[in-house]
Amino acid sequence: MPVVFGTEDGVYRASTIPFDDATRVLAVDRVMRVQRGLGAEDVFACSKTGLYRSTDGGRTWSDLSVPREEVYSVCVSPDGERLYAGTHPAHLYVSEDEGESWRELEGFQELPSRKEWFTPRHRNEAHVRSLETHPDAPDRVVAGVEVGGVHISDDRGETWTERRDGIHDDVHHVFVRDPAEYIASCGNGLYRTRDAGRRWTRLDEDIAHRYFREAIDHDGRLYAAAARGSPGTWRGESGADAGLFVFTDDDETVITVSYPGEPREIVLAWTVANGHVVAGTNDGRVLREVDDEWETSGRIPAGIRSLCVV
Known part of the structure; x- marks a missing residue:
């Protein structure tokens, strides 16, 4: 079962987990996200230099020419x-023609809080x-903005409602x-x-750690990792000073678990391969949970x- 990795240095591909080596298959600037499409070997890569698509399991890639160069996220409607x-x-x-042409969803710009979406560390802008x-709500799109909160559309992205009250507005990922x-x-949370x-x-x-990047659910358990501070603090002897946490009992019980590379390395990415939870760290380590x-x-x-x- 091939695995595709989005990294600070492009996209890598391994044919299985565990692996002895991996091949760089897309040489682009920092990759923000890799994500499965609907086809059996369909995968996307969001990067600082564009959105790319592979239809052969990550071996070859084509640029989909999104109107803005820096693409941070992608998803396909359930249909x-x-x-x-x-x-x-x-x-x-x-895009309604598989990336051949694009149209801006202008309703997203009309959200009341839009003028508040910025942060100095990202050129006083947001992304x-x-x-x-989710297939059970095919017309709903959930968007997380850094920095700007969570917003929802129930008409396939044409109009939007804010869902940012009660949540920290520095949103890295929303797991549906x-x-x-x-x-x-x-x-922060x-x-x-x-x-x-x-x-x-x-x-x-x-939990004493507050900087979370992504979470995943598998076999009735929620997995998440966090650092004590943002990436600018990931220096020195303790590195990210990170922890890995598993939530059970309907998320009511949290267990801190040990992993190779702790506490210097933080898990930033998750997937499930062959029934095992797989994680990737900021230092390039690939982890797998076994028993x-x-x-x-x-x-x-x-x-x-x-x-x-893939």
Whole structure:
């Protein structure tokens, strides 16, 4: 089962997990996200230099020419008719011809808080960091903005409603468990909603670490990792000073687990391969959970920001 890695140095591909080596298959600037499409070997790569697509499991790639160069997120509607791309600055585009042409979803710019979406460390701008859909709500699109909060459309991206009250607005990823339940990983906290963002609760109140990048659900357990501070603090003897956490009992119980590379390395990306949870760290280490223990399953020669099974 091939795995594709989005890294600080392009896209890498390994034919299986564990692996002895991996091949760089797309030489581009920093890759923000790799994500499966609907086809068996369909995969996308969002990067600082564009949105790329592979239809052969990550071996070869083509540029989809999104109107703005820096693409941070992508998703496909459950019926396959719409391809969405989120960019920096924070704009949202849709293609209804598999990336041949693009149209801006102008309703996204009309959200009341739009003028507040900026942060000095990103050129006083924001970006659409996360885009998700769910097959049981095919017209709904969930967008996470860094920095700007969570927003929802129920008409395939044409009009939008804010769901940012009660959540930290530095949103890195929104994991959609079902049409109404989401887990948001933020620069200050891990949040859950069970009513499509109308109310948010924190899951990390008993955790000293606050900087979360992404979460995943597998076999009734929620996996997340966090550092004590943002990437600018990941220096010195303790590095990221990170922890890895598993939530059980309907997210009520949190367990801190040990893993190779801790605490210097932080897990930034997750997937599931052959029934095992697989993780990637900021130092290029690939981890796999086997019988509740974590082992190193390979190395990538660049920090891993995202990964997915093809």
